[in-house]
Amino acid sequence: MSTRTAVVTGASSGIGAATARHLAREGYTVVCAARRADRIEALAAEIGGRAVVCDVTSPASVAALAEAVGPRLDVLVNNAGGAIGLGAVAEADPDQWRRMYDVNVLGLMQVTQALLPALVASGAGTIVNVGSTAGRIAYEGGAGYTAAKHGTKVVTETLRLELFDQPVRVCEVAPGMVRTEEFSLVRFDGDQERADAVYAGVAEPLVAEDVADAIAWVVTRPPHVNIDELVIKPRAQAAQHKVHRV
Ligand SMILES: NC(=O)c1ccc[n+]([C@@H]2O[C@H](COP(=O)([O-])OP(=O)(O)OC[C@H]3O[C@@H](n4cnc5c(N)ncnc54)[C@H](OP(=O)(O)O)[C@@H]3O)[C@@H](O)[C@H]2O)c1
Numbered sequence: 574m575s576t577r578t579a580v581v582t583g584a585s586s587g588i589g590a591a592t593a594r595h596l597a598r599e600g601y602t603v604v605c606a607a608r609r610a611d612r613i614e615a616l617a618a619e620i621g622g623r624a625v626v627c628d629v630t631s632p633a634s635v636a637a638l639a640e641a642v643g644p645r646l647d648v649l650v651n652n653a654g655g656a657i658g659l660g661a662v663a664e665a666d667p668d669q670w671r672r673m674y675d676v677n678v679l680g681l682m683q684v685t686q687a688l689l690p691a692l693v694a695s696g697a698g699t700i701v702n703v704g705s706t707a708g709r710i711a712y713e714g715g716a717g718y719t720a721a722k723h724g725t726k727v728v729t730e731t732l733r734l735e736l737f738d739q740p741v742r743v744c745e746v747a748p749g750m751v752r753t754e755e756f757s758l759v760r761f762d763g764d765q766e767r768a769d770a771v772y773a774g775v776a777e778p779l780v781a782e783d784v785a786d787a788i789a790w791v792v793t794r795p796p797h798v799n800i801d802e803l804v805i806k807p808r809a810q811a812a813q814h815k816v817h818r819v
Pocket of ligand 1: 582583584585586587588589606607608609627628629630652653654655656676680703704705706747748749750751752753754755756757759781
């Protein structure tokens with residue numbers, strides 16, 4: 574087993590699973606964390622990593638993750654997150670907003686808190702938070718998600734300030750449109766047609782591996798190099814509202 578360890582949350586699908594695979598190729602022993610045991614166990618077996626079932630919104634579950642990781646950790650990728658629903662502020666469902674804040678902000682905070690001592694103990698720790706272009710710009714119907722991802726961005730910035738004298742880098746990778754199997758399906762509560770419409774006509778959207786590649790690049794810079802934020806979009810997405818569809 575490698576002596577360098579990485580934790581990836583939300584490793585059961587999409588960007589998280591691709592990142593776990595990529596970091597394993599870079600020589601890390603990857604702790605794959607998510608709620609669906611079967612998926613992370615299969616992934617851990619494939620990449621020679623470890624699976625830890627974890628709901629990032631549950632303090633007890635996060636404490637168990639920290640226990641399983643132990644006293645030293647090199648890399649934490651806070652990737653667990655996502656969007657739930659799409660609708661005007663005037664008709665928004667507060668429960669959906671709460672769930673988005675819970676996973677994209679509070680979950681990230683709890684996992685970071687629990688694993689920070691181990692990251693400091695490594696002498697050269699790295700935190701990569703997976704934000705979004707939704708954390709930079711508003712779009713109609715997206716306020717619950719954009720508010721949460723603005724939260725991810727600001728928490729990242731604050732943590733970097735607070736850790737300025739500690740051996741831990743704090744980075745954000747913020748993707749635009751990424752065609753993953755589940756992101757839009759989760760957002761639209763399993764409605765495949767609506768999910769497919771998000772990517773309709775986009776000849777080459779980003780895929781999970783593109784973002785994983787960017788995360789691995791951020792992680793593998795020399796320890797004194799902090800990539801504060803990296804925004805990554807498909808060429809077809811010039812802006813949130815301006816997407817080339819054929
Ligand atoms: N796809 C895009 O267009 C896009 C763009 C910008 C940013 N992002 C961000 O990128 C990240 C990954 O997105 P994705 O496209 O790969 O979506 P995805 O395939 O839906 O993956 C989301 C992951 O988060 C995990 N997760 C959700 N709630 C969790 C919880 N409470 N505790 C632990 N894990 C939880 C899910 O696993 P379980 O259900 O097994 O727990 C899943 O592995 C998210 O933070 C998302 O906001 C995505």
